[in-house]
Amino acid sequence: MQTKEFKIKWGMVIDIDKCTGCGACMVACQVENNIAPMTKKDPYNYVQSLTKDRDDASNKLKTLTWMNVYELSNGKAFPDHEVAYLPRPCMQCGNPACVPVCPVVATDKNEEGGIVSQIYPRCIGCRYCMAACPYHARYFNWWDPLWPEGMDKGLSPSVSVRPRGVVEKCNFCHGRFMKAKEEARINGEDPDNLPEGAYVPACVDICPTKAITFGDLNNPEHEVHKLAHGDNSFRLLEKLGLAPQVYYMSKREWVRKQGDNYIAGDDAHGTQGH
Amino acid sequence: MDSKLFPEGVQRCSFGQFMIWTLAVLAVFGWGLYAAVLVLYNGIGTTGLDNYFGFGLWITFDLAVIALGAGAFFTGLLKYILKIKQLEKIINLTVIVGFICYSGAMMVLCLDIGQPARSWFGYWHPNVHSMLTEVIFCITCYCTVLIIEFVPLVLEQKQLNKIPFIHALAHNMHINMALFAGIGAFLSTFHQGSLGGMYGVLIGRPYAFREGFFIWPWTFFLFVLSAVGSGPVFTVLVCTLMEKITGKKLVEFKVKALMGKIAGTMLCVYMFFKILDTWAWAEGYLPSVGLTFDQMFYGVAYGKWMFFTELVLCGLVPAIMLVVPAIRNRPGLLYTAAILDCVGVTINRYVFTVQTIAFPAMPFDKWYVYYPNWVEWASCAMIVAYGVLVISLSYRYLPVFPQETKLNYQTGE
Ligand code: SF4
Ligand code: SF4
Numbered sequence: 218m219q220t221k222e223f224k225i226k227w228g229m230v231i232d233i234d235k236c237t238g239c240g241a242c243m244v245a246c247q248v249e250n251n252i253a254p255m256t257k258k259d260p261y262n263y264v265q266s267l268t269k270d271r272d273d274a275s276n277k278l279k280t281l282t283w284m285n286v287y288e289l290s291n292g293k294a295f296p297d298h299e300v301a302y303l304p305r306p307c308m309q310c311g312n313p314a315c316v317p318v319c320p321v322v323a324t325d326k327n328e329e330g331g332i333v334s335q336i337y338p339r340c341i342g343c344r345y346c347m348a349a350c351p352y353h354a355r356y357f358n359w360w361d362p363l364w365p366e367g368m369d370k371g372l373s374p375s376v377s378v379r380p381r382g383v384v385e386k387c388n389f390c391h392g393r394f395m396k397a398k399e400e401a402r403i404n405g406e407d408p409d410n411l412p413e414g415a416y417v418p419a420c421v422d423i424c425p426t427k428a429i430t431f432g433d434l435n436n437p438e439h440e441v442h443k444l445a446h447g448d449n450s451f452r453l454l455e456k457l458g459l460a461p462q463v464y465y466m467s468k469r470e471w472v473r474k475q476g477d478n479y480i481a482g483d484d485a486h487g488t489q490g491h
Numbered sequence: 492m493d494s495k496l497f498p499e500g501v502q503r504c505s506f507g508q509f510m511i512w513t514l515a516v517l518a519v520f521g522w523g524l525y526a527a528v529l530v531l532y533n534g535i536g537t538t539g540l541d542n543y544f545g546f547g548l549w550i551t552f553d554l555a556v557i558a559l560g561a562g563a564f565f566t567g568l569l570k571y572i573l574k575i576k577q578l579e580k581i582i583n584l585t586v587i588v589g590f591i592c593y594s595g596a597m598m599v600l601c602l603d604i605g606q607p608a609r610s611w612f613g614y615w616h617p618n619v620h621s622m623l624t625e626v627i628f629c630i631t632c633y634c635t636v637l638i639i640e641f642v643p644l645v646l647e648q649k650q651l652n653k654i655p656f657i658h659a660l661a662h663n664m665h666i667n668m669a670l671f672a673g674i675g676a677f678l679s680t681f682h683q684g685s686l687g688g689m690y691g692v693l694i695g696r697p698y699a700f701r702e703g704f705f706i707w708p709w710t711f712f713l714f715v716l717s718a719v720g721s722g723p724v725f726t727v728l729v730c731t732l733m734e735k736i737t738g739k740k741l742v743e744f745k746v747k748a749l750m751g752k753i754a755g756t757m758l759c760v761y762m763f764f765k766i767l768d769t770w771a772w773a774e775g776y777l778p779s780v781g782l783t784f785d786q787m788f789y790g791v792a793y794g795k796w797m798f799f800t801e802l803v804l805c806g807l808v809p810a811i812m813l814v815v816p817a818i819r820n821r822p823g824l825l826y827t828a829a830i831l832d833c834v835g836v837t838i839n840r841y842v843f844t845v846q847t848i849a850f851p852a853m854p855f856d857k858w859y860v861y862y863p864n865w866v867e868w869a870s871c872a873m874i875v876a877y878g879v880l881v882i883s884l885s886y887r888y889l890p891v892f893p894q895e896t897k898l899n900y901q902t903g904e
Contacts, residue, residue: 264532271536278541278859289855303855314695320623321612341612342605344545345623351695351852357545357605359536381534382605454852456780457695475854477781 238302523873561722563589687714755813805835
């Protein structure tokens with residue numbers, strides 16, 4: 218298995234020690250990417266009203282949350298108890314589990330920058346990619362998207378809305394990427410050599426503690442390059458070999474260990490393997 | 492009333508009785524159809540599936556019936572290619588069972604995918620790297636082959652067969668059956684394998700991921716072997732159940748025992764490799780990614796009891812029972828072994844589908860337990876009802892069992 222390499226590799230470094238778990242990134246993502254709110258009733262579907270209500274946002278396993286914040290715990294009792302928050306976008310894996318399995322090439326990693334794309338009009342909704350992705354970064358449209366009256370006016374024009382029955386996921390706010398490249402072209406700059414900060418996803422933009430840094434992992438001038446190579450950086454499930462383009466950093470050892478399937482406080486697992 | 496349509500020289504229950512039976516089956520079918528309409532109209536949000544369990548009962552059901560339907564291709568291979576004559580006494584039934592299993596699985600798949608109207612994308616935009624693409628291609632081709640194998644049987648219906656053209660057609664199709672049996676065996680082997688491959692390539696899912704041979708992970712071969720190790724005895728069970736319901740002897744026991752022997756031999760080969768595979772996975776792969784064998788199991792739904800039931804009670808035990816002639820030749824024991832064998836392969840498909848994705852790969856995630864809801868159960872029941880219906884009609888009107896007259900209505904040798 219080979220990691221697909223690109224000249225530019227857009228990536229994130231998320232500082233877990235800075236993240237307060239406020240969830241602003243999740244909200245920014247919902248708004249930026251036209252993710253429909255979950256509504257119980259569908260006024261247009263009469264068959265629906267005859268049988269079962271749709272799921273509302275209380276069913277966390279059926280909501281769409283491209284960016285999800287997990288709570289980590291060191292598992293110790295009160296005075297020593299610590300928690301950490303781990304925001305999880307799509308990792309845009311270098312060796313994605315989801316891409317080779319898709320029967321219809323609805324998802325692919327072929328664009329300069331290394332973002333794993335998702336083509337909604339092609340997806341047949343087989344959900345094989347969801348079974349493949351261990352990060353649970355892929356979401357299925359269980360219900361027809363529905364915006365309560367008035368809310369549809371707030372839709373972002375640069376992001377397509379997805380129909381029922383397809384899989385979707387974070388794409389590092391691809392629309393913003395397009396826009397940044399377009400602006401570069403207009404200004405006579407090289408769209409393939411965007412300066413740091415010209416293109417940032419919505420979650421990075423909004424994070425009040427500046428826990429997320431975004432940029433080209435391959436470019437030594439970019440902050441992410443430095444952070445990703447720092448001593449405290451790690452990637453989730455490194456050992457499984459998916460080579461994510463999202464890095465995390467934490468000064469706390471238990472956090473780093475948890476990130477790669479070492480069970481906290483249990484060194485037995487940590488010493489084996491290669 | 493419909494006695495003119497019966498196969499030559501057999502007795503069937505009265506039309507009224509048959510209608511009562513059919514209506515009962517249709518009632519189940521209708522319940523499932525209602526669920527299916529709901530799914531198609533409202534989307535699969537109506538099911539118990541969610542973002543954690545993108546695959547659930549439907550996929551398990553598909554994989555299980557496809558494995559159990561493997562009797563068709565494997566028996567066809569042995570009968571037509573290796574010319575094991577005995578098997579012609581049960582070959583018709585294996586074809587019907589195979590046809591039902593495959594067409595049923597395809598119906599479930601149509602419900603299962605989120606965008607059924609796009610099913611043809613699998614051919615139009617195929618991803619040659621995806622095991623699922625291979626499955627899509629082979630499964631449709633093989634279903635076509637099964638139809639081709641089923642048609643001559645339909646054409647042999649007494650009244651139809653009186654028409655000279657149809658008679659000749661059926662005859663010619665029969666002559667070429669070896670060709671289709673060959674194609675079928677090839678196609679079926681491949682997608683049985685690809686179904687296993689589908690799981691073995693999941694690099695992010697330690698429960699299922701396997702190292703491999705060339706482009707195929709071990710699971711590719713394990714799925715083929717487990718299917719041929721259980722498909723033949725599933726046909727035996729269907730046959731026996733039909734005998735119990737109709738009160739007639741349809742296939743002589745010798746043939747059933749032969750099917751048991753074939754399945755048993757394959758099951759032994761399968762168990763040998765399965766145990767090796769499990770050992771290599773637990774001792775080699777899991778530690779290499781910082782996991783232990785114990786971590787792969789959880790609670791009752793994903794417990795070790797299931798693992799041992801699959802491998803020992805429903806794997807080794809029936810394998811031994813089926814290869815030892817003294818046990819295999821006792822009807823009660825043969826059927827017991829057959830049931831265990833089929834349960835074993837079903838558990839295998841279940842754990843590969845559900846346990847694989849239930850395992851919390853991210854250490855801070857937790858196990859979830861998946862419960863299918865009534866919509867999923869009902870649509871599976873619909874497929875079973877559909878199968879029962881096809882078998883009932885075939886049995887009543889088509890010459891499925893060449894031995895029936897001899898075994899039931901003639902005395903003496
Ligand atoms: S995180 Fe999941 S969805 Fe995203 S690229 Fe990796 S495997 Fe694919
Ligand atoms: S759900 Fe869509 S993107 Fe995922 S594997 Fe199936 S067709 Fe591909």
